[in-house]
Amino acid sequence: HKKRQGRLPPGPPALLFIAKFLALRRRSALGLGPLLRGLHARYGPVVAVRLLGTTRVFVADIKLAHRVLVKGGATFADRPPLAEPAGLFNSGTRGISNAPYGSYWGLVRRNLAAQALHPSRDACFAPARRHARDALVRDLLGHGRDGAAAVALRPLFRRALFELLLHMTLGVKLGPEMLDEIQELQQHIVRAISGFPFFSFPAITKRLFRQRWARYVALRRRQEEIFLPLIHARRDDRATDEEDPPCYADSLLSLRISAEGGRPLTDAEVVSLCSEFLNGAADTTLTAVEWIMAELVNHPDMQSKVYEEVNRADRLELDDDQSMPYLKAVVLEGLRLHPPTNILIPHAAYGDGAEIDGYAVPKGTEVHFLVSNFGRDETVWTAAMEFRPERFLDGGEGHGVDVTGTREIKMIPFGAGRRMCPAYRLGMLHVEYFVGSLVRELEWLPAAEGEVVDMAEELDFTTVMKHPLRARVVPRTT
Numbered sequence: 413h414k415k416r417q418g419r420l421p422p423g424p425p426a427l428l429f430i431a432k433f434l435a436l437r438r439r440s441a442l443g444l445g446p447l448l449r450g451l452h453a454r455y456g457p458v459v460a461v462r463l464l465g466t467t468r469v470f471v472a473d474i475k476l477a478h479r480v481l482v483k484g485g486a487t488f489a490d491r492p493p494l495a496e497p498a499g500l501f502n503s504g505t506r507g508i509s510n511a512p513y514g515s516y517w518g519l520v521r522r523n524l525a526a527q528a529l530h531p532s533r534d535a536c537f538a539p540a541r542r543h544a545r546d547a548l549v550r551d552l553l554g555h556g557r558d559g560a561a562a563v564a565l566r567p568l569f570r571r572a573l574f575e576l577l578l579h580m581t582l583g584v585k586l587g588p589e590m591l592d593e594i595q596e597l598q599q600h601i602v603r604a605i606s607g608f609p610f611f612s613f614p615a616i617t618k619r620l621f622r623q624r625w626a627r628y629v630a631l632r633r634r635q636e637e638i639f640l641p642l643i644h645a646r647r648d649d650r651a652t653d654e655e656d657p658p659c660y661a662d663s664l665l666s667l668r669i670s671a672e673g674g675r676p677l678t679d680a681e682v683v684s685l686c687s688e689f690l691n692g693a694a695d696t697t698l699t700a701v702e703w704i705m706a707e708l709v710n711h712p713d714m715q716s717k718v719y720e721e722v723n724r725a726d727r728l729e730l731d732d733d734q735s736m737p738y739l740k741a742v743v744l745e746g747l748r749l750h751p752p753t754n755i756l757i758p759h760a761a762y763g764d765g766a767e768i769d770g771y772a773v774p775k776g777t778e779v780h781f782l783v784s785n786f787g788r789d790e791t792v793w794t795a796a797m798e799f800r801p802e803r804f805l806d807g808g809e810g811h812g813v814d815v816t817g818t819r820e821i822k823m824i825p826f827g828a829g830r831r832m833c834p835a836y837r838l839g840m841l842h843v844e845y846f847v848g849s850l851v852r853e854l855e856w857l858p859a860a861e862g863e864v865v866d867m868a869e870e871l872d873f874t875t876v877m878k879h880p881l882r883a884r885v886v887p888r889t890t
């Protein structure tokens with residue numbers, strides 16, 4: 413450690429790294445996974461890469477990650493400076509996920525946890541969940557002609573999920589056209605934020621990529637045009653009832669920022685926070701459910717076990733953790749083997765810099781954690797690349813696993829420590845609800861008799877299936 417003091421972690425020369433990255437032809441800057449695995453094998457568990465003017469440090473070791481994220485408290489709870497166009501879509505850094513560690517972040521994060529994510533809201537939105545599920549089952553059967561043709565889950569599920577999420581965020585039930593426009597808009601925004609960092613040097617690149625920048629500005633304008641009337645309608649008509657439970661926007665409209673003279677949030681800040689809710693909840697849930705359903709198509713024996721369990725339960729509201737252990741095990745195994753996010757949102761040292769494993773991590777450095785490596789670590793998990801839900805049942809190595817990583821890190825699909833996903837409970841609830849419902853209502857069969865679903869990965873905003881799941885779905889008769 414003495415030798416390392418003041419030195420950056422080891423890593424490859426920037427040009428070599430860029431050449432290798434470009435050779436991978438990834439659509440997104442997040443598509444670094446395979447390249448990083450090679451770098452860690454060569455340089456050790458902490459690697460530094462200098463890219464486009466920013467130093468990026470990658471941590472691939474579970475114990476080290478626990479020391480940094482959990483035991484280190486607030487040491488790495490900050491976020492690095494935000495590059496455009498993320499700033500454009502977040503009113504600067506006014507989202508929970510990108511706000512600097514401090515009082516504003518604490519306020520908006522606490523508001524989300526205490527209001528929209530409060531466990532009492534689960535029951536309020538049960539009818540909206542059922543509505544989304546029924547619409548999805550109807551669409552799947554319609555498109556798949558009751559099992560006669562294979563149907564793609566992703567687009568139909570995305571639409572049903574957005575319907576539910578818009579109800580939770582803006583308190584609205586929208587018609588199909590508006591629903592489709594919003595989900596497409598949000599998808600473009602996610603792509604823009606997570607794509608190649610064209611605007612790392614904004615003074616020059618905003619001119620160089622003028623048309624691209626103009627497209628992003630137009631996207632944001634359209635988002636405000638759609639969201640603001642819906643948000644203002646909530647301000648004008650605040651009486652909520654069983655049909656119309658309080659939504660996330662309601663809580664944002666009531667919020668006052670004490671550190672800034674008790675002012676309310678601006679319209680732009682409310683739009684950004686609502687957009688963050690939609691983006692944080694949509695692709696993650698969608699990806700997790702798609703991977704799990706693909707595994708269940710490939711493992712009909714496991715699908716039958718889930719069916720037996722959910723069919724016995726009189727309702728699928730999942731407020732009782734103990735009632736469906738096999739479904740829970742299937743979901744945990746899905747999140748272990750196919751965590752939706754390949755790496756966490758970048759962390760940064762709070763204050764003037766800190767150190768990791770004796771190496772210096774200066775202020776402004778991006779620190780990344782390779783979530784997918786953790787769940788597939790052969791020193792922790794037996795046959796780590798195999799889908800084996802049984803490992804989470806009584807007596808298995810994953811039984812009682814702590815997904816928050818507080819005691820120790822074995823898998824952290826939601827991150828760990830102070831910046832951990834505030835919605836992990838809701839995320840789990842949605843994944844369990846949709847997997848359980850889709851198996852209870854439908855039997856899932858390969859697209860063609862005897863075909864095995866291809867489980868190749870592609871790195872987008874989340875780690876998606878390279879060949880999206882297509883399956884035949886048949887209504888359950890008993």
Ligand code: HEM
Nearest residue numbers: 508509692693696697756757825826827831832833835839
């Ligand atoms: C299966 C579902 C989900 C998964 C796998 C997931 C995963 C994650 C991960 C890995 C992080 C980064 C943690 C870090 O940087 O250390 C995160 C942060 C975050 N997630 Fe989620 N998430 C899910 C659902 C949701 C939902 C439903 C919401 C909606 C409110 C949400 C909102 C957020 C926010 C606001 C943050 C930023 C936290 C902060 O910086 O303080 N997520 N999530």
